[in-house]
Amino acid sequence: MSSSTETLSNFKEAAQSIMSTRHTWSEFLSLSALTLPSSFSDFTTRIGINLTRFLFHYSFILLFILLITLVYHPLSILLLLLSFAGWYFLFFSRDSAEPFSLFNLVAVDDRVVVLALAVFTLVVIAVTGVWLNVLLSVVVAAGVVCLHGGLRRTDEVGLDDYESPYGPMLTDAGPYAPV
Template sequence: MWPSAEMLSNIKEASQSVVSTRRPWRVFLDPSSLSLPSSISETTTRLAHNLTYFLFNYALLLLLVFLLTLLRHPFPLLLFLLLSAAWYFLYFSRDDLPIAIIPLSLVTLVALFATGAWLYLLLAVLIAAVVVFLHAALRSTDELVGDDQESPYGPMLGDTPATGAYVPV
């Protein structure tokens, strides 16, 4: 069953919104912003806020860990570097809806299983998950500014001040 144009458009918009959330690496890697959380609730708040604030940085970190796991295997490494470039030029950098998503997805899946790189991808996901969890839990959210300073739980808590007005849920 082939995906509809609307579904592909939604995937494209979602991927562009993730790319638009990239943050400067100097902010992401600032060692002075690391501190131990004082409670479990502060840890979960930090996790939720940092995961949404640094989503693109964490995705690039996962890609970097995956490519580092392939360093001892030059053919899959070269293949996935070429596939990354193909994804960028044929899908992410275009404004119109490219038809290339289905062939690129198939080629990527075939490459993962044909080269045995799916094991390295699984290892990279496990390593990156630990690193992302530690960074998101230890990274203080006090100095993060901008419109992302609102609650990490989004519109669930509402935008009105606490004046007794009802907030739609």
């Protein structure tokens, strides 16, 4: 099988996996599911659960906010799309067990690939002068994600599958519980 066929096959599998696990927008935007959390630990637990549950939606929101902030910078949009495609095809879509091979000639370590992609992305952001736009869009999107994730109830999910990030600190049977 050729390298381009494998890449397209990986892309198709990843897209099908995302589409099969994603929830509907009506479920994501349901106002009846929004309530105030009872504590800070409940707030952070909700964020963790909702982040894994609605990752597709939160990613879409981040990219939409980024697009809005870059609407007057079309060259930046094109170069960042090229960078995102590089991240996807060279790092995220391939099997992590197999080493990255440059034109099937030289095997390259994952750290080298990540470093090259990170440098390329930072150079694109610096050269096009949109670092403030990108930073602002990431901060705004993180705020939106934390607000929605913390306010959206998770009781219909079944919390038996998820643990609080605070673990045993919140129970009487924790490591420092009186004997």
